[in-house]
Amino acid sequence: MSLREEFRDWLTTNLVGDFEQIRWRGSPGDEDGHAELRRQWEQKMGEAGWIGIGWPEAYGGRDCSLMEQVELNEEYAAHGGPGRAGHIGETLVAPTIFVHGTEAQKHKFLPGIRNGTTFWCQGYSEPNAGSDLSNVRTKARLDGDVWVIDGQKIWTSLAHESDWIFVLARAEEGSKGRDGLVFLLVPLDQDGIDIRPIRQMSGGKEFNEVFFDNVRTDADNVIGEVGDGWKVAMALLGFERGASTLGQQMQFRGELAEMVALAKQNGAFDDPSIRARLAKAHAGLQVMRMNALRMLRGTAGPEVMISKIFWASWHRDLGELAMDIMGDAGEILEDGTLSRLQKIFLFSRADTIYGGTNQIQRNIIAERALGMPKEPRGKA
């Protein structure tokens, strides 16, 4: 039996009972529901050895190739596997620790991720450090054998359900920009941490403000060198693209299929302009898939830089098309809550903002893929 078949069997046997209600749930825009069940599910995945499959066996992984990981991600999405509560730990924290962490840090942090018992969130953005991330002001100072952290983070997804946060902070007094930063791992369960959920335009509360007042973490919990925080932070963002891309596309495919079915049922499909838009959305999905295969199967070139803006814009268009298919019925909140399609419409306004806005993506493409001159920086 191939690994893919083994995984499919496992999903069929285990994604049942209480877990049935979180099938197809928990993607971005829907991450704040069923928190406890999704944590239990993560633990179940861990017990069966489905987390960290690409890691070396010595750390509890299965040494799977990138294409094998892609296959399992596709299988998971095709089966309606719930949005993974542990995805930040598995796809961002772990690869960063593997590359920049010490052996001791690997033994300290990887098992909790691998077993689905420790949950992570990302402490990057601040009120004055959004697109200009290097403007972070949160301070960290070493006091004996602990770091002491003061400041504020914002747009922190799932902080209220996490155990640890990784924080980009300013370690050198008076330093500016990319210099003097430190990348720290910080436990959230302590006095001095104040987490305040932010209600989004889609009604949910996935994002938070996180306040740090005399917050402490062990001196050992620095990843990389003090002063090199920027380098580590950027390396982490580089791990965002990868095996999960095709899984995300399976989710998109499911959304489009639901829209086609609805359009056939409510008559919108008879309108040629709606038909053409649905077909173009389908074409966009195939383009996205080929984008990913070019990235995963070949030597990735600069064309990988189009993937974020491409999927984000595609998904936002999809949300608008969903509303045009629904017409006035799209106004009505059945059961008083947003349907899946209504959520896509509202939440996809965030897709083109988080993880680098479309405008920042265009800067990156122009400067790094096309070699055009860099933006001049202000002197303020």
Place this chain on the structure above:
Amino acid sequence: MTYPFSDEHQLIRDSARGWLSTWYDAAAKLPKIYDGGLGVDLAAWTDFAVQQGFAAISIPEAYGGAGLGQLGRAVIMEEIGYHLFASPFFSTCCLAADLIEAFADEATKARELEAIAQGAQIIAFADARALNAGRITGVLDASVADKILLAVPEANAIALYLLPAGQFDIVQNKTMDGLRNHCSIAYDGLEGDAFARCAAPDFDAVLRVAQTALVHESVGGAQRCLDITLDYTAQRVQFDRPIASFQAVKHRCADMYIALESARSAALYFAVAEAHEAQEASLIARGWCHESYFKVAGDAIQLHGGIGFTWDYPLHYFFKRARHNRALYGSPQSDYLQLAHYLTGTDG
């Protein structure tokens, strides 16, 4: 290695690009072709097809070709599009070759495909279902062809003829594009037998895939428009800065790059598609690539300002080609409408 291409594809690309770049002569060749009026550079074609051997690229090895399939064809068509090479590669080595390979008997295949692979004949394809006031228009390369491959509708079939071009009344159209041989043809009785008869849906399926080779030309053309624009905006100084440093210009170039690379993905998706998804992939690639080429070519002119609008600057040739590619076999909109049938599992 650059997926999905092999090292062999890369060698062929390098060699085609080298030869075509000499032919292109920093765009100096384009007005010469335009003014020449024929829309084909026959001497260059002989060299390209015979001496360089590029006519054989996607002809199966069994018939004297290189057997490099859709991906080999993609490489050559991209490079042709990048240099606007005025040649009968598309009509002869794509349209005619595919129809002959799919429907002719072994003896005809052996004879005709081998002659195509050797660069020994030019064949134009004409579809008599598109008869308009007694003439078939949009027949590429007819006035320079040795033979016409003619599809004639019958009661329950399509009959395919391969006849000497001399039997036809051929008029070359003067076109906006000007770098393509575009003809309308008429005939008064046919002297010869059909070499094959086939069901219309089978015929259309093969024809659609053959026509889709044009998407690679669009990708190559879009790449050239972006390259020209990046060169120009890096050199052109206004307000004491290269205009490439302005965000309005950078963001437009980024959008051109997104259009180009997504079109390349669509074209490659088509080129590697398995037989069962070829029709769907063909519609996706046609809609996406021709639309993207047109957008990129238009943006290129815009970012050049006045100079981009002049006859002496080469962009207008690419812009006109982009317009023609998106019109030749139906608009992107009509491609998407046909594609919509595949969304619900019913036939197009």
